[in-house]
Amino acid sequence: MVDAVVSFVVDRLGDFLINEAVFLCRVKKEVKRLKEELGSMQHLLKDAEEKQYGDPVIHKWVSDIKELSYDIEDMLYVFRLKVRKPKWGCFPCVCSSLFDIGKQIEDFRKRINDLSPSNQPFRLKDSGNSPPGEVISKLRDLRRSVSFAVEENVVGFVDEAHKLLAKLLAFRSFHLWNGRRKFENRAWVAVSQEYTTRDLLTRIFKSFEFKVENNEDLEKMNEEDLKRRLHKSLQGYSYLLVIDDVWDKESWWMLKTAFPDNKNGSRVIITTRNEEVAKSSDENTHSHHLRNLREEESWQLFCQKNSQIVNVDEELKRLCREMVQKCNGLPLAIIVLGGLLSNKKQQEWHRVRDHLWRHLKAANSIEINSLLVLSFNSLPYQLKPCFLYLGLFPEDSEIIIEKLIYLWVAEGFISEGEDCIMEEVAKDYINELINRSLIQVERRYWGRTATCRVHDLLRDLAIDMAKKTFSYLRVLDIGIVPSRKHHKIFDKEIAKLIHLKYLGWYTTRIDASLIYNLQRLQTLVIYGVAKLSTEISRLQELRHLIGVFYGNWRLLIDNLTKLQTLRHVSLSIWAQIKTEKLVNLRGLWLVGSYSKQEVFCFDSIANLKSLRILVVRLTLDDMYFSSLQPLSHCGHLMDLRLKGKLSEKVPEDIHQVLPNLECLTLERSYLQDDPMPMLEKLPKLTVLKLGGGFYKGKKMMSSANGFLWLEILLLVVAEETEEWQVEDGAFSKLKGFYIEQSGNSNLNYPKRLRSLPSPDLHEFQLSPYFPLD
Numbered sequence: 001m002v003d004a005v006v007s008f009v010v011d012r013l014g015d016f017l018i019n020e021a022v023f024l025c026r027v028k029k030e031v032k033r034l035k036e037e038l039g040s041m042q043h044l045l046k047d048a049e050e051k052q053y054g055d056p057v058i059h060k061w062v063s064d065i066k067e068l069s070y071d072i073e074d075m076l077y078v079f080r081l082k083v084r085k086p087k088w089g090c091f092p093c094v095c096s097s098l099f100d101i102g103k104q105i106e107d108f109r110k111r112i113n114d115l116s117p118s119n120q121p122f123r124l125k126d127s128g129n130s131p132p133g134e135v136i137s138k139l140r141d142l143r144r145s146v147s148f149a150v151e152e153n154v155v156g157f158v159d160e161a162h163k164l165l166a167k168l169l170a171f172r173s174f175h176l177w178n179g180r181r182k183f184e185n186r187a188w189v190a191v192s193q194e195y196t197t198r199d200l201l202t203r204i205f206k207s208f209e210f211k212v213e214n215n216e217d218l219e220k221m222n223e224e225d226l227k228r229r230l231h232k233s234l235q236g237y238s239y240l241l242v243i244d245d246v247w248d249k250e251s252w253w254m255l256k257t258a259f260p261d262n263k264n265g266s267r268v269i270i271t272t273r274n275e276e277v278a279k280s281s282d283e284n285t286h287s288h289h290l291r292n293l294r295e296e297e298s299w300q301l302f303c304q305k306n307s308q309i310v311n312v313d314e315e316l317k318r319l320c321r322e323m324v325q326k327c328n329g330l331p332l333a334i335i336v337l338g339g340l341l342s343n344k345k346q347q348e349w350h351r352v353r354d355h356l357w358r359h360l361k362a363a364n365s366i367e368i369n370s371l372l373v374l375s376f377n378s379l380p381y382q383l384k385p386c387f388l389y390l391g392l393f394p395e396d397s398e399i400i401i402e403k404l405i406y407l408w409v410a411e412g413f414i415s416e417g418e419d420c421i422m423e424e425v426a427k428d429y430i431n432e433l434i435n436r437s438l439i440q441v442e443r444r445y446w447g448r449t450a451t452c453r454v455h456d457l458l459r460d461l462a463i464d465m466a467k468k469t470f471s472y473l474r475v476l477d478i479g480i481v482p483s484r485k486h487h488k489i490f491d492k493e494i495a496k497l498i499h500l501k502y503l504g505w506y507t508t509r510i511d512a513s514l515i516y517n518l519q520r521l522q523t524l525v526i527y528g529v530a531k532l533s534t535e536i537s538r539l540q541e542l543r544h545l546i547g548v549f550y551g552n553w554r555l556l557i558d559n560l561t562k563l564q565t566l567r568h569v570s571l572s573i574w575a576q577i578k579t580e581k582l583v584n585l586r587g588l589w590l591v592g593s594y595s596k597q598e599v600f601c602f603d604s605i606a607n608l609k610s611l612r613i614l615v616v617r618l619t620l621d622d623m624y625f626s627s628l629q630p631l632s633h634c635g636h637l638m639d640l641r642l643k644g645k646l647s648e649k650v651p652e653d654i655h656q657v658l659p660n661l662e663c664l665t666l667e668r669s670y671l672q673d674d675p676m677p678m679l680e681k682l683p684k685l686t687v688l689k690l691g692g693g694f695y696k697g698k699k700m701m702s703s704a705n706g707f708l709w710l711e712i713l714l715l716v717v718a719e720e721t722e723e724w725q726v727e728d729g730a731f732s733k734l735k736g737f738y739i740e741q742s743g744n745s746n747l748n749y750p751k752r753l754r755s756l757p758s759p760d761l762h763e764f765q766l767s768p769y770f771p772l773d
Contacts, residue, residue, distance in 0.1 A: 009069040010039045030105045037112045038072070041065065044117055061120060068111050070499075075104050077498065077520065183266070185210075185239040190396035191246050197254045201226040204241065204258075208233065227258040238264045245396060246272045292329030299324055301331060305338025305437060312346055323353055326366040332455060333368045339437035340375045372461050375436065385413045386429050387438055390454045391462030398442050398451045401430055403504075406523040406544055410501035411474050421584075423543075423564065477504035477525075494518075501541075515539075536560075543584075549573055550592065557582070567615075571600060579607040587613040593620040599647065602630040611637055618644030632657045641665035643691075649673040655681040667691030674699065680706030680730070689714040692742070698722050704729035712736045717747050724749050 014035060048062050079101055187207035191200060202218050205226065210233045221229065241259070246252060252270060259268055270277070293301065302324045303309050309320060320341070327333040341349055355374055356366050379387060386408055393399050405426040408414050414422040414429070430449065433439045438458060442451040454462070476497060494503075500518045504525040515524070516535035523544040526532075532549070536542075537556045544565040549555055551570060557563060558578040567589030574590050575597075585608050594600075600618060602625070605611065611634045618625070624645035631637060638660055646669045651657060655678075662684050666675070670693055679688065680702060686709055698720055704727040707713075711733055717724075719742050726749060737756040741747055 006038060006041065006045060006065065006069050009073050010035055030102060030109075034072070034105050034108055034112075037109060038069070041112070041115070041117070057120075061115065064111075064115055068108065068115065072108055074499075075101065075108075183240040184237045185234065186241070187239075188242045188244065190244040191251055192395040194395070195251070197251075198223045198226060200251070200255065201230060201258060204243075204255075205230050205233070208239070208241075223254075227255075230258040231260055234258075234262070234266075235260050236262060237266075238262065239266045240269070241267070242269045242271070244271050246270050246277050247274065249274075249277045252277070293331060293334070294329065295325065298327060298329050298334055301334050302338045305335055306342040308342055308346065316346060316349060319349060319353055323356060323366070326356070326360065328366075330368065332457065333366060333371055335437040336368075336371055336375050337366075339435065340371070340378060343436055344378065368457065369461070372458060375438065376461060376465065379436070379438075380432075382413075382415070383429055383432060385411075386426075387433060388462045388466035389413070390439065391459055391466050393454070393459075395456055395459060396453070398453060399439075400451050401449050403525075404452075405430070407475055407502055409543070410522050412501075421564070474499055475502040476500055477502070478506065564610075571618075574604065579604060582608060584610050586610050589615045591617040591619065593618065593623055598623050599626050600624070600644070601626045602628060606630040606633040608634055609636070613637075613639040615641040616644070617642075621645075627651070628654065628657055635660065637661060639663040642669070643667040645670050650675040650678040652678060654678050655683055658682065660684055663687040665689040665691065666694045668693040669695070671695045672697060674701060676700050676702050676706070683709070685710055687712040690716065692716045693718065696720050700724040702726045702730040705732075706730045707734070708732060710734055713738070715739045717741045721747060723747070726750050726753070 045062075045065070048058055185208050187204055187209075189200065189203045189207050198221075201223065205218060208230075218226070218229075239259075239262075243252070243255070259266075299321060302320065306320075309317065312320075323337060324334060327337060341352060344352065352374065356371065360366065376384070376387065389408065389411065390399070405423055408426050408429070409422045414426050416422050417425050430439075430452075434441060434449065434452070439452045439454055441449050442453050444450055476494070494500075494514055498518065499520065501520050502523045502525075503515060503518065503521060504523075506525070506527050515521070515526075516538050519538060520541055521539050522541055523546075524539070524542060525544075525546045527547050531551065531553055532555060534554075534556045537559055540560065541562060542557075542560050543562050545557065545560075545563065546565065546567050549569045550573070552572040554576050555569065555573050557566070559581055561581050562584055563582055564584050565587040566585060567587065568591050569589070570592040571590055571594050572592065575594065579585075588605070588608065588611060600616060600623065605614065614631075614634070614637060616625070624647045625642060626647055628646075628651055631640075637658060640658065640661060640663070642665065644667075646666075649671060650673075661682050664679070664682070664685060664687070666689075668691070669675075674697055675690075675695060679685070685707065688707075688710055691714075694716070696718055700721060700723070702725070706727075707730055710731055713731065713734060713736070715738070717739065724747055731753070734753070734756060736758065737753050738758045739747075739749070739753075
């Protein structure tokens with residue numbers, strides 16, 4: 001982490017020398033010298049990062065360097081603020097401020113000298129001049145090698161009873177079995193050690209996805225009101241509810257009256273580590289005890305997590321079997337051990353065994369906490385603060401990956417790679433933590449990880465090791481602010497938080513003008529604001545702007561050259577934005593209609609050379625999309641989702657217009673000509689969703705060798721479509737298939753497609769997975 005912070009500040013000093021040269025005058029040499037002296041310490045930081053968790057002296061040294069770096073960043077920020085004030089240009093002000101900055105630089109250089117490694121009681125290894133590019137490149141290659149997955153294996157479920165439970169739990173992904181839902185309503189909630197019954201009832205209601213009736217406010221209901229409301233919503237319907245990780249028997253007794261016995265096979269499944277909870281739940285309850293894994297089952301699980309085991313000699317296999325046996329059949333211990341060894345060279349496996357043997361419990365089994373600590377210590381130094389940060393999330397919470405990435409970047413944990421932006425590097429880190437089994441995938445979206453969870457033992461480890469790591473407020477994520485009084489306090493104080501790089505504001509009221517003092521903001525998630533003032537153009541560091549921006553007013557982001565994400569913007573607002581300088585925009589979500597225009601032209605998108613994701617939803621039936629040809633200028637476009645009529649058939653050369661497209665959604669396109677012959681040519685298409693109203697013709701044709709790389713196909717067929725001819729060789733790599741036939745449609749299609757599993761439909765909704773979407 002400190003390496004990323006120091007690297008960032010050194011880069012900022014370089015930019016400062018270039019951009020503010022006209023103002024620096026006599027202190028320019030001092031600034032340059034400060035940059036060189038701070039930069040000279042970078043080579044030792046990797047070794048310091050790795051050693052600090054076991055040495056309090058090194059930990060203090062690392063913290064002091066981090067604090068020094070932040071102080072230098074503050075100096076640069078204050079200087080820039082003064083430069084941009086009109087009255088600053090007077091000669092006395094210039095001299096005074098230059099004197100101040102010169103004095104501060106002198107103090108900084110003295111602190112650097114005091115922190116010089118030669119003045120410390122410890123010695124560090126010089127890691128050389130290479131940035132963490134090799135690690136980043138390795139992680140990126142790993143991420144790109146992972147294909148779309150239709151479903152995850154359930155770790156530790158081995159006999160038939162376990163497999164049955166695994167299928168029951170699959171409702172979390174809303175799979176369809178035999179084409180129909182087994183339960184009309186399904187929900188899953190996790191109970192943390194610290195909970196309130198009222199909060200639990202609210203979460204169950206929301207997890208069932210029941211609609212809130214007019215003038216209903218769940219937040220204002222008491223426990224009894226919520227129980228009655230939940231009981232009413234479930235009355236007469238079949239339902240399946242999993243209440244996960246119940247810690248005490250009172251939890252269930254406080255909840256049970258909310259669930260009616262409809263005599264229709266409805267079920268409530270409780271998971272617990274406390275046998276007393278299971279015994280006390282109900283006289284009709286059947287308890288199923290999950291045993292530890294048997295020796296061979298443990299070995300199979302270990303081999304799943306460590307692909308190297310296939311290519312090792314018998315001696316190393318015996319070594320691994322010894323370690324697996326000491327895990328006593330505990331899945332978490334086996335998984336973490338497999339992830340740990342899979343990221344070490346085979347010659348290092350003996351050292352891992354020796355370390356674990358020194359920490360065996362009295363029962364001659366591995367102490368799981370020592371295994372977790374060893375796994376943490378083996379992380380590359382760049383990943384350690386990223387893992388520790390996970391301890392800040394509530395127990396059993398579902399963590400949104402995209403949001404986590406923005407938070408890591410805001411906290412300064414991520415350094416830019418040689419050929420990729422910080423957000424891409426962060427994705428590599430996510431996949432490495434998954435690969436090491438330190439986080440677990442919760443949900444996927446378009447085949448990519450959307451949310452994750454952290455096992456509570458790993459979360460406890462992160463909390464324990466991170467107690468002194470995070471001390472600067474760089475992130476503020478606020479939910480509902482309860483009263484006007486609190487609003488005024490927040491409004492007044494937020495403007496003072498000049499260090500903020502991430503601001504999430506989900507309430508309905510905010511004085512938007514106050515956020516424009518926060519010129520370091522990189523991510524702004526803001527809902528409930530009717531209009532952003534012109535001063536948003538001052539947020540030059542902004543990378544992600546997320547909210548609901550509707551109406552017909554100007555959103556002045558034309559000069560925000562670092563902007564990467566923009567969602568959700570009305571077409572009327574988008575029409576007024578000049579896109580020439582939005583050279584780094586990668587994700588764009590547009591929705592709505594024009595006031596006087598019926599057609600959406602992709603010409604306004606053609607300037608966005610870095611665009612990866614484009615989502616456009618037309619809300620009026622008489623609107624339509626123009627030709628797709630302008631998208632040929634967006635050579636990096638990977639994900640295209642269009643909802644609305646296409647003015648013409650899919651172009652014959654779409655494979656040349658969109659050569660890198662991996663995911664495509666068409667909905668309500670009302671095409672008259674069969675799109676399959678054109679779409680099957682897309683050379684990299686992996687996921688295809690053709691939603692309701694995509695095609696109004698009678699016949700579809702998929703030729704041999706068409707859709708060579710397609711893995712997921714979701715299809716909603718109209719009544720008019722009577723025939724779908726699929727030649728042998730088409731869809732050769734298809735892993736998941738879902739079809740829905742409208743009205744009286746009775747479309748015939750090959751048996752080999754019928755036998756494919758139905759993918760998780762929630763992964764492929766048009767709306768992206770992000771808070772409040």
